[in-house]
Amino acid sequence: MAHDVFISHSSKDKLTADATCAVLEKHGVRCWVAPRDILPGADWGESIIDAMNGSRAMVLILSSHANTSQQIKREVERAVNRGVPVIPMRIEDVMPTKSLEYFLSTPHWLDAFTPPLERHLEYLAKTVKHVLSGEAQPPPPPPPPVPWWQQHIRSLAIGSAVVIALILLAIIALRDDGRPPTAARPSPRTTSAT
Numbered sequence: 001m002a003h004d005v006f007i008s009h010s011s012k013d014k015l016t017a018d019a020t021c022a023v024l025e026k027h028g029v030r031c032w033v034a035p036r037d038i039l040p041g042a043d044w045g046e047s048i049i050d051a052m053n054g055s056r057a058m059v060l061i062l063s064s065h066a067n068t069s070q071q072i073k074r075e076v077e078r079a080v081n082r083g084v085p086v087i088p089m090r091i092e093d094v095m096p097t098k099s100l101e102y103f104l105s106t107p108h109w110l111d112a113f114t115p116p117l118e119r120h121l122e123y124l125a126k127t128v129k130h131v132l133s134g135e136a137q138p139p140p141p142p143p144p145p146v147p148w149w150q151q152h153i154r155s156l157a158i159g160s161a162v163v164i165a166l167i168l169l170a171i172i173a174l175r176d177d178g179r180p181p182t183a184a185r186p187s188p189r190t191t192s193a194t
Helices: 011-026 044-053 070-082 098-104 117-133 153-175
Strands: 005-008 031-033 057-062 086-090
Touching: 005 011, 005 070, 011 031, 011 057, 011 117, 044 070, 057 070, 057 098, 057 117, 070 086, 070 098, 086 098, 086 117
Parallel strands: 005 031, 005 057, 057 086
Antiparallel strands: none
């Protein structure tokens, strides 16, 4: 059975590859991912080649583990040799090794190392669907979520200024209750009998 996408990943990044596969399949993209789709007893290398020949795109989970994997270098080389689009998704802030860079210098990378991963996977699904449909330009990535306090920083600053002003007014009111100041009286001297 042909698949839409071959997911290339290091076995050490299996959790991310499984999450990627789940999101893509939720969006109707048929994925091939090892070891899930290798039949028991089948030859590993032959299964990889068959899967790549039946896929229309490759998603590369790029990490420090992928950088050192000879298997991934071979998979990327095969995909590029066949003219299969490679969509690199960096899950760590790493640059590809020279041997991978040779094949990945042109495609746009999807940086997915800032949390949450789910947001990046949703964008990846849209990008993959655009690549598979033959459209030239995928939609721009969504902006990163802005923390609630940054969304309301002006309101927080104004509210803080009002609270400080009220505190200062309360302090002034307590110190000066509206009565005219009284003259300081000399303290009574006590005389002692000698």
